Amino acid sequence: MEEKVLQVTNLTKHYKRKNAVDGISFSLNKGEIVALTGPNGAGKTTTIKCILGLLRKNEGEIFINGTDNKSKDVKYKLAYIPETPDIYPMLTVWEHLKFMALVYKINNWTVVAEKILSKFDIADKKDELAKNLSKGMKQKLSICCALIHNPEIFFVDEPFIGLDPKAVRELKDAFKALKEEGKTILISTHMLDAAENLCDRIIVVKKGRVLAEGSIEDLRHKIKVSQETSLEDIFLEVTEDEK
Numbered sequence: 001m002e003e004k005v006l007q008v009t010n011l012t013k014h015y016k017r018k019n020a021v022d023g024i025s026f027s028l029n030k031g032e033i034v035a036l037t038g039p040n041g042a043g044k045t046t047t048i049k050c051i052l053g054l055l056r057k058n059e060g061e062i063f064i065n066g067t068d069n070k071s072k073d074v075k076y077k078l079a080y081i082p083e084t085p086d087i088y089p090m091l092t093v094w095e096h097l098k099f100m101a102l103v104y105k106i107n108n109w110t111v112v113a114e115k116i117l118s119k120f121d122i123a124d125k126k127d128e129l130a131k132n133l134s135k136g137m138k139q140k141l142s143i144c145c146a147l148i149h150n151p152e153i154f155f156v157d158e159p160f161i162g163l164d165p166k167a168v169r170e171l172k173d174a175f176k177a178l179k180e181e182g183k184t185i186l187i188s189t190h191m192l193d194a195a196e197n198l199c200d201r202i203i204v205v206k207k208g209r210v211l212a213e214g215s216i217e218d219l220r221h222k223i224k225v226s227q228e229t230s231l232e233d234i235f236l237e238v239t240e241d242e243k
């Protein structure tokens with residue numbers, strides 16, 4: 001049976017009178033890569049920030065491995081990789097990992113850091129200042145920093161924007177490598193062509209609600225389109241039909 005690592009039930013969040021998230025429910029299984037997509041303003045970032053505990057929800061439940069997300073212990077299981085990598089221009093790659101290891105009080109961090117850098121193929125950039133890295137390398141560094149405390153679930157915001165095809169491919173390979181280790185990844189994205197052959201499932205949201213979810217095959221079946229229909233066309237069909 002699939003092991004649920006995240007369960008979100010009837011999540012509601014409003015900013016003053018604006019309902020940004022309006023009763024969203026979904027779950028993530030261990031080792032899945034899931035795309036969270038939807039038009040601008042659909043509530044994706046708000047949902048992720050509520051899960052991470054960065055925003056206070058109004059209603060609903062969020063459980064990480066069966067424990068309420070308000071518990072301090074579960075926060076260590078989560079990692080957030082923002083759209084613009086949170087890096088320090090004047091620190092080297094290695095200093096970034098050292099900094100994160102100190103924050104999380106990781107013992108024997110150098111062994112862990114060496115492994116991470118070689119896994120993500122940036123060991124040769126160890127002594128490079130972050131400001132000199134390409135956008136793709138900065139994304140990878142951001143992931144490496146997130147990995148140092150060995151989290152279980154990754155929330156990644158628009159990772160593919162501004163990357164060239166090679167960097168997109170490398171980043172997708174990095175996500176697949178995490179999946180192979182049993183990590184779970186939720187990617188919030190509009191770049192459906194990149195998500196199409198990477199994600200096990202897609203969750204489409206609009207106006208703070210889930211409109212459709214499932215594997216790309218499930219979605220094609222649900223909206224009765226051919227098995228060749230692209231994720232982009234499925235997205236347009238699902239979001240256009242909603243009244």
Ligand SMILES: Nc1ncnc2c1ncn2[C@@H]1O[C@H](COP(=O)(O)OP(=O)(O)OP(=O)(O)O)[C@@H](O)[C@H]1O
Binds near residue numbers: 020042044
């Ligand atoms: N701090 C805030 N105060 C008021 N309204 C907000 C705030 N943050 C977001 N909103 C509104 O809540 C709604 C959901 O925003 P959110 O950023 O979660 O959407 P999103 O799906 O991530 O959008 P995008 O794809 O454009 O990044 C939008 O209507 C947005 O304008």
